[in-house]
Amino acid sequence: MDIKEKxxxxxxxxxxDKGLTQEKLSYESDVDKTYISEVENGKRNISVINxxxxxxxxxxxxxxxxxxxxFE
Amino acid sequence: MDIKEKxxxxxxxxxxDKGLTQEKLSYESDVDKTYISEVENGKRNISVINxxxxxxxxxxxxxxxxxxxxFE
Structure with missing residues (x-):
């Protein structure tokens, strides 16, 4: 696994674990749902702010x- | 301090601590020296891969x- 996938x-x-859907996380964090989905799938080189x-x-x-x- | 500055x-x-200059780190990591300088100055929203x-x-x-x- 690379760092994006991890x-x-x-x-x-x-x-x-928190029982949140991607939609709810998107709403609460103000981060786009499609972006969250891509991050979770290891496709996005996320920035530290997001x-x-x-x-x-x-x-x-x-x-x-x-x-x-x-992460070791 | 925000996350970029930290x-x-x-x-x-x-x-x-490692005794490296920005030039040497740039050469060894293949990350642009100007980018490293901006990251160290807390100006850059660095991505996880870099x-x-x-x-x-x-x-x-x-x-x-x-x-x-x-980072707590």
Whole structure:
């Protein structure tokens, strides 16, 4: 997995753990739903501002988000 | 500090700890020197692929890079 795919997988896990749909996450984060879908599918080279927006909307922090062996 | 500024600060610290100039980091990572300078100054909304390139070139990991209270 490349970094885009790892981030997509972890974002999707975090979102589903919180019980949010992509639509709801899009609405709450003000990030486009199609963009979120592409990020989750590992297709998008997301920027740090959008990544932080999504992570914070999902109730986590950038530190906690990357605290996983996938990012070693 | 916003996320761009935090990342810039930590990248610069990591680079100088390794004793690398921006020129050398640019050469080794294949990321443009002007871009690196702007990232370090907190002006650039860096994408995850370029961020990972710089971090790995500097001998660290994305996990370790974000493991700091600034990113909580």
């Amino acid at each position: 981030i997509g997988k972890h974002l999707k896990n975090l979102r589903t 990544l932080e927006k999504l992570i914070v909307t999902l109730g986590s922090s950038v530190k906690d988000f990357f605290n996983h062996k996938d | 990342i810039g600060k930590h990248l610069k610290n990591l680079r100088t 961020l990972e390139k710089l971090i790995v070139t500097l001998g660290s990991s994305v996990k370790d890079f974000f493991n700091h209270k600034d």
